[in-house]
Amino acid sequence: MQLVKQENIRNFCIIAHVDHGKSTLADRLLEKTGTIPPREMRAQVLDNMELEREKGVTIKLKAVRMNYDLAGQKFILNLIDTPGHVDFSYEVSRALAACEGAVLVIDATQGIQAQTIANLQKAKDQNLKIIPVINKIDLPNAIPLEIEQQVVEVFGFEKSEIIFASGKTGEGVEEIIKAIVERVPAPNGNYENPLRGLVFDSSYNEHLGVVAYVRVVDGKISENEKILFMRTGATCEPKEVGYLFPDFKKGEG
Known part of the structure; x- marks a missing residue:
């Protein structure tokens, strides 16, 4: 028996160039949805391989379910955190195939990079709904408005689609969650059909x-x-x- 209606399920992944703050942003999503209690929270909580924690780089994709209440409705948000390094691009492709949406994270100090473009193209090939997020806006050398214009000109997003956020401070995280609920389509399929x-x-x-x-x-x-x-x-x-x-x-x- 399903406890949450199918139309209230969202399957999405986080994609970005390496070191643009995906895993830190994932931490804030887990924190904001109450998936992990504050006393158990640690940096890059989904990166559980020893090498990942040592290097601070995601190597394997990680899946996690989050529960979220919005406007009196219960939602299930199924997140897959993906690697950003080009050497692990196959991991990204597999994650995208399991989702209907993708949060595209762009560093507010670096702007669009090689894997930003490559991962966005893969997401478009899967017909995913893209939510562009300019991250790390808390940094002193951040230039979010310039990066916003770059994203508009290069990728063709409307300014109204772009969310400014900080995985470090949590700014913009609530807006990202609401965008996932409102913009990413629910999965198709029939619970009554054969597996x-x-x-x-x-x-x-x-x-x-x-x-x-x-x-x-x-x-x-x-x-x-x-x-x-x-x-x-x-x-x-x-x-x-x-x-x-x-x-x-x-x-x-």
Whole structure:
């Protein structure tokens, strides 16, 4: 049984050039939606690989569910944080395929960079709704109005579409969340149909075995129900089904 109506679900990712503040902005989204209590909050909370935390760079895409109330309605916001470095562009492509929208983050001190353009083009190829965000406006050398004009001229966005924000101070984060709810379309698909989904990532857990991250398009995933992987013809029976909040929580798929 669905606790939130399908029209109140939003699937989106955050894309940007490397070091433009995606993961810090994701921290503020998790904080603002109450997904992570303040006492458990730490910098770049979704970057859980040792190398990611050491280098401060996202390497693997990360998925997390957030709950949000707006105007008396409950929404589920499914976020995928993506890498910004060109070496991990395949991770971005897989994330985009699982979403209907993308938050495009642009550094207010650097402006449009190579992966800004590349990732935006990938998002457009998937027909995603784009929300442009000029980040790091709190920095002393930020030139947000100049970058805004650059974004308008190069990408063709209207000024009214662009959000100014700071992942460090939290300024503009509430506006970003509202834009996600209002601009990103709800997923298509039918809960009553047979299962159809996309495996957008996987990992191995020494206690659980193979963990598959699935964007469900139609139907639902149930424990011990046989699933067919169309590309390989392999089958499996899930032993546990749940979602990331940001840690695994058992629940209906």
